[in-house]
Each structure stands twice: as structure tokens, then as C-alpha cells.
Amino acid sequence: MKRVALCAAGVLMLACLTAPAAHAGAKANVTVHNNSEFAIHNFFLSPSEQNHWGADQLGDDVIGKGAKFTLTDIPCNNYDVKLVDEDGDECVVSDVDICGGNGNWNITDDDLLDCEGYGDDEGDE
Numbered sequence: 461m462k463r464v465a466l467c468a469a470g471v472l473m474l475a476c477l478t479a480p481a482a483h484a485g486a487k488a489n490v491t492v493h494n495n496s497e498f499a500i501h502n503f504f505l506s507p508s509e510q511n512h513w514g515a516d517q518l519g520d521d522v523i524g525k526g527a528k529f530t531l532t533d534i535p536c537n538n539y540d541v542k543l544v545d546e547d548g549d550e551c552v553v554s555d556v557d558i559c560g561g562n563g564n565w566n567i568t569d570d571d572l573l574d575c576e577g578y579g580d581d582e583g584d585e
Contacts (some may be wrong), residue, residue, distance in 0.1 A: 486536040494523040502544035551575035
């Protein structure tokens with residue numbers, strides 16, 4: 461059974477990118493570094509105030525183990541982020557602030573497993 465967990469921003473490497481107040485029309489570039497043992501097959505964004513996911517930001521690409529991918533020209537906003545790994549496990553992080561600057565997000569095994577619910581005391585094997 462596929463697990464989906466909502467994580468507080470900060471549990472996952474998607475530490476909020478903070479910058480001074482965003483100006484209308486400002487955009488950000490974010491480089492995602494996959495330092496986990498899981499390939500990331502899908503990467504979705506949704507403005508936090510909306511209830512549907514946008515297009516897969518990776519398209520036909522995959523962020524392999526040890527690889528990186530740069531998201532470009534993302535409009536400043538707070539986003540919910542959904543990652544889907546090679547096993548189809550989903551990790552959702554709510555309310556990530558992307559605000560007009562460049563940033564780096566680092567994904568680790570611990571981040572993914574905690575977000576998917578495997579890191580809690582009640583997890584099953």
C-alpha cells in the first residue's frame with residue numbers, strides 16, 4: 461500500500477527558501493540535489509492555496525541517485541511539493557516558500573523515509 465504523508469516544511473530538505481519580501485513577478489531557480497538512494501521520477505508543484513497539482517516539473521527526466529535537476533523561473537509563491545520515487549512512494553511537503561532567489565534543495569534517504577512515514581515509531585515493516 462502506497463504511503464502518503466504530509467510533512468512540516470523543514471522535515472524534508474526542502475527547507476524554506478527565505479528572502480526579503482518578494483516583488484510581484486519575481487521568479488526563483490532551485491537546484492534539487494538527489495543525495496538519496498532513490499531515483500526521483502516525478503516532481504510536482506502546486507500553489508499552496510490550490511487543490512490540484514501542476515504538471516510534472518521533470519517531464520521525461522529523472523533525478524537519479526547523486527544527480528541534480530534545476531527548476532527555473534518558478535514564480536514567487538508558497539508551494540506544496542510532491543516527490544515520487546522509483547518505487548512510486550510519494551512525499552508531500554506543504555507550504556514551501558519559493559521567493560525570488562536561487563536555492564539548493566538536498567534530498568537524503570532520511571528525508572524521504574521520514575516524509576513517507578517510515579521514520580515514525582508506529583511504522584510497519
